[in-house]
Each structure stands twice: as C-alpha cells, then as structure tokens.
Amino acid sequence: MIISKNLAQSIVDNIKEIIHHEINFIETDGTIIASTDENRIGKIHEGAKKVIATGQDLIIRFDDEFPGTRSGFNTAVYFQNQIIGIIGITGVPEVVIQYAKIIRKLTELMITEAHAKSSDFMRRQNEKAFIDSLIYNDYLSDSDTLSAAHYNIKLPRRCIVGVISNESDVDYDVYHTLRRYLSDSENTVISAGSSVFVVFSTITSKGTLAFHLNEISQHIKHYHQMDVSFGIGRICTSFEESKMSYKQACQSLKWAQNFSKEIIQFYSEMDIGLLLVDFSEPNSKSLQLNTLSNLTGDEIKEYIEILRVYEANNGSISRSAEDLFIHKNTLQYRLNKLHEKTGFNPRELKDFTILKLAFMSYEMHPQI
Known part of the structure; x- marks a missing residue:
C-alpha cells in the first residue's frame, strides 16, 4: 500500500495532538513525506533507511547521528505484514521511547481505517459503473464478464429502484444500509446517489424483500428523518432481462409515488398502472x-x-x-x-x- 502525502500529514498531525512532540512520516526510500516540522519535509532520513533494512526500531541519541536525523525514536509501520513506512518522534530518547507502541499502533490503525474507506469507495464506484453498464449499455451479452462487481448474471435477482424524499449527502449510509439488509452474497450490487439508488438483489421472494425494504425505510426515517419509496421489477437472469427489470422498477416507483401511495410497489401488482406508466x-x-x-x-x-x-x-x-x-x-x-x-x-x-x-x-x- 502506498501512503499518500495527505494521509501521512493527517497521521502526524493527529499524533502530535496526543503526545505533543514533533512527528515525521518517512517513505521506504528514506524521504520524509510528512512532518509537523515543515522544514523537514522532503529531506532524506538515513536512520529510516536502517529501520527499513533491519526491521528493527532505532534510537537516535543525538542530532545527525545519521545524516538528516535528530535525536528521538523511529519505528517501522506495517500493513498486511509489509513495512510501508517509518514513523519517527523527535525528542530526548529516554522520554519519547515510552510512546513507541502508542505511535505505531495509532499509525497502523489510521492507515487501516484509510485503506478500508478507500476500498469501500472503490467498491461503490465499481458497482455504480457496473450498474450503469448493465442498464444503459445495449451491447452487453450474457457471456460478458465484469469481474469488478463479481457478478454472475444467471443468478436470479430483482431490480429495486428507490427514491429518498430529500436530496442529501447520506448516500454512504444508504449504501451500507442497503447492503446490510439486502445483501446475502457478493452477487448483490448497489448504486446509491444523493436521492436515488438502484439495487440488483439476489433476494427475490416478495415477502422477504418487502420485509427488508420496510426495515430500510424505518432505518432511514429514524436516522435521517426522510421518507423512501421503492419500485421492484420482475426476476431477471440475463442482461436483457436485467434492463427490463430496471425499467419495470422505475415504472413501479412512478406508480407508487403518484397513485398507490405505498412505499413498496412490485411491478407485478400494478394492475391498471401497467397501462398508464407506459402511456405515450x-x-x-x-x-x-x-x-x-x-x-x-x-x-x-x-x-x-x-x-x-x-x-x-x-x-x-x-x-x-x-x-x-x-x-x-x-x-x-x-x-x-x-x-x-x-x-x-x-x-x-x-x-x-x-x-x-x-x-x-x-x-x-x-x-x-
């Protein structure tokens, strides 16, 4: 994992607020990429190179004991059992060494959290791109493979289209709420925007699906004080049927919003609405x-x-x-x-x- 300069700077700033010493984050090539002492950013830290080479913590007793160093303590930062950088604390060795475990653990926790957020963001972006291709691309066939979404097109699914009453910035929470209640496997894909979301769910039973959608509605109402409506298409097992299920879900949602006033509307239960939603x-x-x-x-x-x-x-x-x-x-x-x-x-x-x-x-x- 490559640590960005912004993430590294955030890490050293946060640690300094806790232990009140100057903190440096050093890349595996020995370059200081973030520091609470901005004069040190971009300098080479030879002590860090030794930590990289040996995997051992390094105490520096006096300034320039190694070129580009100051007295203090340096320790390797690990992610998935690989050294990805060095964190250093400047000060009297006997004083700062007591913080060794703290700064290492804090740094690794912040990096793990950042990685999780980045992975989550990439997953959501991949799913959104996949769903866009699925419902808008006329050239996909059942033999196409879209590994980014780990999608087996032949698994039975229903398309769900939902609308939140107010446009907002709760798409992150909505995405994870949908995944929590609707995902029984990696084969459920979700695209959540500021007010509209699309789901292709492997939960196809009407009763089970309606139960979970009611749970989602209650969650959004409780935590965000917003109403939500759902339209659900027929079961699909091919790209062509997926496009049709999406269209049906949109029509069902439109019918729910205008006439049935139900928060959950299945396409198969629209009766006269089947005529009107497609009326030119x-x-x-x-x-x-x-x-x-x-x-x-x-x-x-x-x-x-x-x-x-x-x-x-x-x-x-x-x-x-x-x-x-x-x-x-x-x-x-x-x-x-x-x-x-x-x-x-x-x-x-x-x-x-x-x-x-x-x-x-x-x-x-x-x-x-």
Missing part, C-alpha cells in the same frame, strides 16, 4: 384533450378526489358524500356537471373508466 405522451395528451379540455385546473383537481372517493365507495352517493363532507345533493350536482362538461357520465361504467384513465393520465403527465 401524444396518446396521453389526446385522451386529456378529448375528455378534460372543458375543465379548469382547479376543477380537475376537485374531480380527481371526487372520483377517487366515488370509486372507493363503489358508486354509493350517500357514503361518498359523507366521506367528502358534502351533502349528497351537492355531490349529485357535481357529478351531473362533470357529465355536462366532459360528455362522459361517471355513473355509467364505460364512461367512468374513461374519466378515471383521463384523470390518472393527467396526474402522471399533465398535458392540458
């Missing part, structure tokens, strides 16, 4: 113009709610009026007015269906 804009516009053009924007919003309640009550005027907090004669008048303005009678099943589709189309893609 020209057709949507034509339907709205033919049906709703004589209504104002406020009237459209009012009738969306009236028809929703009217349908929920199976066409009962009295129960619908009660739920809408209006007199049943008022409801009758408004339904008659809707018939008069649109030419479609909401009391007749065929006309009600056309009105419902038109209003739902308007909610998804207002075209008038």
Whole structure:
C-alpha cells in the first residue's frame, strides 16, 4: 500500500495532538513525506533507511547521528505484514521511547481505517459503473464478464429502484444500509446517489424483500428523518432481462409515488398502472384533450378526489358524500356537471373508466 502525502500529514498531525512532540512520516526510500516540522519535509532520513533494512526500531541519541536525523525514536509501520513506512518522534530518547507502541499502533490503525474507506469507495464506484453498464449499455451479452462487481448474471435477482424524499449527502449510509439488509452474497450490487439508488438483489421472494425494504425505510426515517419509496421489477437472469427489470422498477416507483401511495410497489401488482406508466405522451395528451379540455385546473383537481372517493365507495352517493363532507345533493350536482362538461357520465361504467384513465393520465403527465 502506498501512503499518500495527505494521509501521512493527517497521521502526524493527529499524533502530535496526543503526545505533543514533533512527528515525521518517512517513505521506504528514506524521504520524509510528512512532518509537523515543515522544514523537514522532503529531506532524506538515513536512520529510516536502517529501520527499513533491519526491521528493527532505532534510537537516535543525538542530532545527525545519521545524516538528516535528530535525536528521538523511529519505528517501522506495517500493513498486511509489509513495512510501508517509518514513523519517527523527535525528542530526548529516554522520554519519547515510552510512546513507541502508542505511535505505531495509532499509525497502523489510521492507515487501516484509510485503506478500508478507500476500498469501500472503490467498491461503490465499481458497482455504480457496473450498474450503469448493465442498464444503459445495449451491447452487453450474457457471456460478458465484469469481474469488478463479481457478478454472475444467471443468478436470479430483482431490480429495486428507490427514491429518498430529500436530496442529501447520506448516500454512504444508504449504501451500507442497503447492503446490510439486502445483501446475502457478493452477487448483490448497489448504486446509491444523493436521492436515488438502484439495487440488483439476489433476494427475490416478495415477502422477504418487502420485509427488508420496510426495515430500510424505518432505518432511514429514524436516522435521517426522510421518507423512501421503492419500485421492484420482475426476476431477471440475463442482461436483457436485467434492463427490463430496471425499467419495470422505475415504472413501479412512478406508480407508487403518484397513485398507490405505498412505499413498496412490485411491478407485478400494478394492475391498471401497467397501462398508464407506459402511456405515450401524444396518446396521453389526446385522451386529456378529448375528455378534460372543458375543465379548469382547479376543477380537475376537485374531480380527481371526487372520483377517487366515488370509486372507493363503489358508486354509493350517500357514503361518498359523507366521506367528502358534502351533502349528497351537492355531490349529485357535481357529478351531473362533470357529465355536462366532459360528455362522459361517471355513473355509467364505460364512461367512468374513461374519466378515471383521463384523470390518472393527467396526474402522471399533465398535458392540458
């Protein structure tokens, strides 16, 4: 592992805050790459070269005992059983030697933590790049190998697309929350952004998946005070099916946000939504113009709610009026007015269906 100058400087600065002595970090070629004494950065430390050669700690009794050295103590820093640098502390040897184990352990802990963060970042970047290729690249085939993500395309998966209510900088936590609850193997891949995430999960059971997604929703709500919605596609076992599962997940999410109001929406449970989410804009516009053009924007919003309640009550005027907090004669008048303005009678099943589709189309893609 190569230690960057920024990491090395962070290490020496943090250690000095604890033991209040000048600290140096020296590369394996003997160059001081970080120091709390900036005048020493870039100098060659011959004592460090001896530590590298022998693997033994080195006490320097007086300044320039070795070229470029000052009195103090130097010890090797290990990572995965390899010497990756030398950490040195300047001062009276009998005083500073007591810190030997502390500075070595602190340095190795900080390097291990930095390596873990770097590895985690690279993994997340690889997974994001892989998912981007999977859902946007038209040239992938089932024989392609993308080893960076360790992905076996033939394993059954579902695509999950999620949206967090507010754009934020919690993508790191969201990624690890998704991995904690959804990953039963390395074959689950995740891409998490500031408000949208995509997962190809090997958990395909609807019941198990819904259980874990509810756990994720509760976690995000508890720790970040944000809501989350999920759309889930059908099971996929090829690149082509993966693209389709992603598209289905996006459509399911759109349906959940606009109509079902459920936080979890499976594509296979969308019923009438299967028609509307793929409705082309020209057709949507034509339907709205033919049906709703004589209504104002406020009237459209009012009738969306009236028809929703009217349908929920199976066409009962009295129960619908009660739920809408209006007199049943008022409801009758408004339904008659809707018939008069649109030419479609909401009391007749065929006309009600056309009105419902038109209003739902308007909610998804207002075209008038």
